[in-house]
Amino acid sequence: MATTNALIDIRALTPEELTSQLILLGEKPFRAKQVYEWLWQKGARDFDQMTNLSLPLRDTLKEHYTILAVTEDKVQRSSDGTIKSRFRLHDGHMIESVLIPVVADDRFTVCVSSQVGCSLSCTFCATGRMKRLRNLTAAEIYDQVFLVNEQCMETYGKPLTNIVYMGMGEPLLAFNEVVGSIDRITSHTGLHMAPRRLTVSTAGIAKMIRKLADEDTKVNLAISLHAADDTKRNEIMPINESNNLEVLVDALEYFYAKTKKRIGYEYITFQDFNDTLEDAENLYQICKRVPSMVNIIEYNPIDDAPFRKSTAHRIDDFATYLRDRGIMVTVRRSRGKDIDAACGQLANKE
DSSP states (O other), rough: OEEEEEEEEGGGSOOHHHHHHHHHHOOOHHHHHHHHEEEEESSOOGGGGGGGOHHHHHHHHHHEOOOOOOEEEEEEEEEOOOEEEEOOTSSOOOOEEEEEEGGGGGGEEEEOOOOEOSSOTTOOSGGSOOOOOOOHHHHHHHEEEEEEEEHHHHHHSSSSEEEOOSSOOHHHHSSHHHHHHHHHHHHHTTOOOOOGGGGEEOOHHHHHHHHHHHHHHOOOOEEEOOOSHHHHHHHHGGGGSSSSHHHHHHHHHHHHHHHOOOOEHHHHOOTTTTOSHHHHHHHHHHHHTTTTEEEEEEOOOOOOOSBBBOOHHHHHHHHHHHHHOEEEEEEEEEOOGGTTTSTTOOOOOO
């Protein structure tokens, strides 16, 4: 349980724990429900915002608890409408979230972070060059969604429609907190978003993919694949050395058997590295194993990385090869590149 100055982080309590503690403080059980609604449905960041509670109760809450709220530090707006927000955590660490609007389709997606930094060291990713300092709490992940939802309402007059755990960090290495945030986001006592609107992205932690399947969260799963043979994937994603493609696909088969959820593969194309028709055939062989779809993503250069962006012609040929074999393919053009908000670019730059 998180604490600061001996005060309990009230958002680390379950509803049952909160009820028990308030009863011990001499309060009626229904007060816990009121406090819980303020914390999760209304996003209260201070006990004084809980205006339907008496002043003595608010003072009592301040004496025993704290709210370790996330606060906005910096906002950058892209020419394409994408908004990147840097948030400050209670201990001074920084994380980033990105609002990606597709106004014509009424689709507004937030890309949230799950860790401060990342430990996986993928060679094409700016976040992977940062040291992992700690996991975010469920409440800190939730705050990103809550605050960016407010931002979306203010900017576009519409609420968020989708959440992707594709920001800083590896979500399945912050498993308990990620699952806790999913519970809060989808609960009728939280944001009450449908689980099908949430996607968890992983570089491929096989045993945690199985664990996610067993949790029955009903969220979607996306795999940051980026290479469809072990030699190339080892070169760009060190996690593959302990979770090779056969081990990974076995876990995906388990996930699909348990959830009946189609797997999404994220595939960044790099010029003359993983964008040939031979690479497309290797990817097709993986896609055959589990019902799936492929998102082909253009590479967004980062400092000193030894990769180049594939040409539009190579990407189109790659996509056509897969489509001709019955694979659902989307080619995604990057958003927010001018503010370093595109895929692989989140690194808390000034």
